[in-house]
Amino acid sequence: MGCQVCLEDGFYAAIILMASLHGLLLATILFFSKRLKSKANAFLALVLLKMSIVLGFEFSYYFEYGAFLPLYLHYLPYYITSIIPVGIYYFTLFLIQPDLALNSFEKLGFVAICLEVVVDLMYLPLHLLIQDQPFVEMGENYIDTICQIIGLLSSLIFLPWALQRVSQYQRFLYANYSTANDKSLKWLRNFLGWLLGLVVLWFLSFIQQLLGFFDASEFTFEVLTLGLVMSLFWVGYFVILQSNWFQAVPFTPEKGDKTSMPTKLSANTERYHESLLALMEEEKLYKDIDLTLNSLSERLQISSGYVSQIINEKEQKNFFEFVNTYRVEAVKSKLLDPAFNNYTIMGIALESGFKSKSTFNAVFKKFTGQTPSGYKRSQLKTKVPTH
Numbered sequence: 456m457g458c459q460v461c462l463e464d465g466f467y468a469a470i471i472l473m474a475s476l477h478g479l480l481l482a483t484i485l486f487f488s489k490r491l492k493s494k495a496n497a498f499l500a501l502v503l504l505k506m507s508i509v510l511g512f513e514f515s516y517y518f519e520y521g522a523f524l525p526l527y528l529h530y531l532p533y534y535i536t537s538i539i540p541v542g543i544y545y546f547t548l549f550l551i552q553p554d555l556a557l558n559s560f561e562k563l564g565f566v567a568i569c570l571e572v573v574v575d576l577m578y579l580p581l582h583l584l585i586q587d588q589p590f591v592e593m594g595e596n597y598i599d600t601i602c603q604i605i606g607l608l609s610s611l612i613f614l615p616w617a618l619q620r621v622s623q624y625q626r627f628l629y630a631n632y633s634t635a636n637d638k639s640l641k642w643l644r645n646f647l648g649w650l651l652g653l654v655v656l657w658f659l660s661f662i663q664q665l666l667g668f669f670d671a672s673e674f675t676f677e678v679l680t681l682g683l684v685m686s687l688f689w690v691g692y693f694v695i696l697q698s699n700w701f702q703a704v705p706f707t708p709e710k711g712d713k714t715s716m717p718t719k720l721s722a723n724t725e726r727y728h729e730s731l732l733a734l735m736e737e738e739k740l741y742k743d744i745d746l747t748l749n750s751l752s753e754r755l756q757i758s759s760g761y762v763s764q765i766i767n768e769k770e771q772k773n774f775f776e777f778v779n780t781y782r783v784e785a786v787k788s789k790l791l792d793p794a795f796n797n798y799t800i801m802g803i804a805l806e807s808g809f810k811s812k813s814t815f816n817a818v819f820k821k822f823t824g825q826t827p828s829g830y831k832r833s834q835l836k837t838k839v840p841t842h
Contacts, residue, residue, distance in 0.1 A: 457575060467677075471514045474684040476508030481691050495549035508533055513586050513680055513747070532575040536606035537567045543650065544613035547643065551624050551706050564613060571605045574598060603661050610654040618647045626773075627706050630763055631748040631780035633741070636814040639703050646689065653682040728769050730755055731786035741781040742808040748774045781821045782808045786815075790831045800827045 485491055485500035510536060541564035548555055581594045621644045628635045656679040661749060663672035664823075734740045743750075752759040766777045785807035789795045795803055801812055804827070809815040820829050 456726060468514055470684055471510050471680065472803050473825065474687045475507045475510040475514060477691055478503045478510070478687040481687070482507065493549070494569075495546050495554065498542045498549065499690075502539050502546065502685065505535070505538040505542065506687055507551060509536070510680065510687075519581070532572045533582040535568060535571050535575060535603075536602070537564075537571045537609035538607075538615075540610040540613040540650070540654075541565070541568055543647070544617045547617040547620050547647075550640075550643075550703050551620060553705060564609070567605060567609045568614075571602055571609075575602050600665075606747055607654065607661065610650075614647055614651050618644065618651075621647065624703065628704065629773045629775035631759070631774060632704075633775060633808075634744055634810045634814065635775055636817075640703060646686075649682075649686065649689070653679055653686070655714075656682065659836065678765040724765060724769075727755060727757060727761075728765055731765065735778075735781050739781075739785075741778050742783070742806075744808055744810040746778060746808070778808075780822065781819050783819055785833075786819065786827065787823070787830065790827065791834055800831075 482500040482504040485496045519665070544564055548557075548561065575598070575814060577598050578595065581591055581598070585591050585594065621640050624640055625644070628638055632638060656675055657808070660672045660675035660679060663669075663675060731751075734751070740746060740751065740754070748759045748763060752762045755762060766772060768772055770777050770782065786803055786809075789798070789803045789807065790800070795806075798806070804812070804815040804819075809818070816826065819825075819830070823830055825833065
């Protein structure tokens with residue numbers, strides 16, 4: 456039984472060490488790769504580096520290696536957790552707005568980090584100047600509590616702010632592009648949700664610790680540690696296999712989101728609406744895989760904001776939904792057309808204006824509630840003559 460526990464403990468520690476080294480490698484790639492070099496990725500590299508350091512410390516203390524470190528190394532401010540949410544926030548900002556100049560409000564993240572550094576530095580004079588061990592332990596507890604509070608507050612402020620920016624970007628994307636999958640930041644939205652889940656675990660561990668439930672707090676913290684491990688491997692997948700996902704359409708909410716500034720519909724609205732429908736139904740403009748709100752507005756010779764408002768009010772859809780409704784209807788028609796029997800389903804999708812298989816499948820199922828093959832089978836079944 457004892458050997459089994461040792462093996463389990465060794466496996467747990469090995470995973471932590473592997474993730475820590477993995478994070479260091481990813482941070483190095485993001486810092487020095489010319490292909491991935493950007494201000495946004497520099498902040499992401501800083502986040503990965505901090506996660507790796509946190510896991511490295513957990514590994515060292517797991518085997519009590521920390522006891523062999525010199526005092527001045529033992530209490531240097533390495534464990535600054537606010538770097539993670541603040542770094543993720545700045546990564547999100549500069550991914551969406553590469554040339555953004557931070558205002559005073561957006562610089563608050565640096566204040567949170569500096570504050571935690573100052574508090575964390577109190578460990579060193581506490582041990583050098585105070586001889587009373589019980590007082591030292593009490594001081595350590597206060598410093599640790601304050602640092603955790605700063606880290607938790609930073610997470611609860613900056614991660615939701617980052618999530619808000621991503622949601623704003625996604626709305627912009629669906630209002631301006633008919634093919635959005637290659638520009639989408641859904642992966643980042645999911646990652647931010649994952650990190651917020653880890654923050655909940657951290658808060659639970661912190662409360663358990665304050666209430667004196669140290670065994671429960673330790674277990675919760677171990678689960679949190681495994682969550683950080685999974686985060687590093689998750690980001691590793693994006694960096695290595697999906698590096699194109701680290702790109703976004705430059706977007707400035709204050710100036711670039713033209714659809715957020717509605718204009719008053721004119722008496723010519725009906726005429727413009729009819730022209731819009733004619734472009735889609737007669738000229739089949741939806742077959743253009745790169746169709747955007749701007750290119751459509753150029754064809755109609757009116758502003759993109761006005762076109763967006765016409766679509767919103769007359770069709771009750773955003774631009775993405777409006778265009779892809781036509782694409783889905785075209786696919787549905789072709790799936791049952793004998794003239795397209797020699798086409799694959801994906802061939803029909805490409806013929807109808809879809810750019811990729813993943814986008815096509817997701818959009819088709821969202822609009823019809825069925826997969827393309829399932830839809831074809833169900834429609835052909837209903838057309839079988841009965842005797």
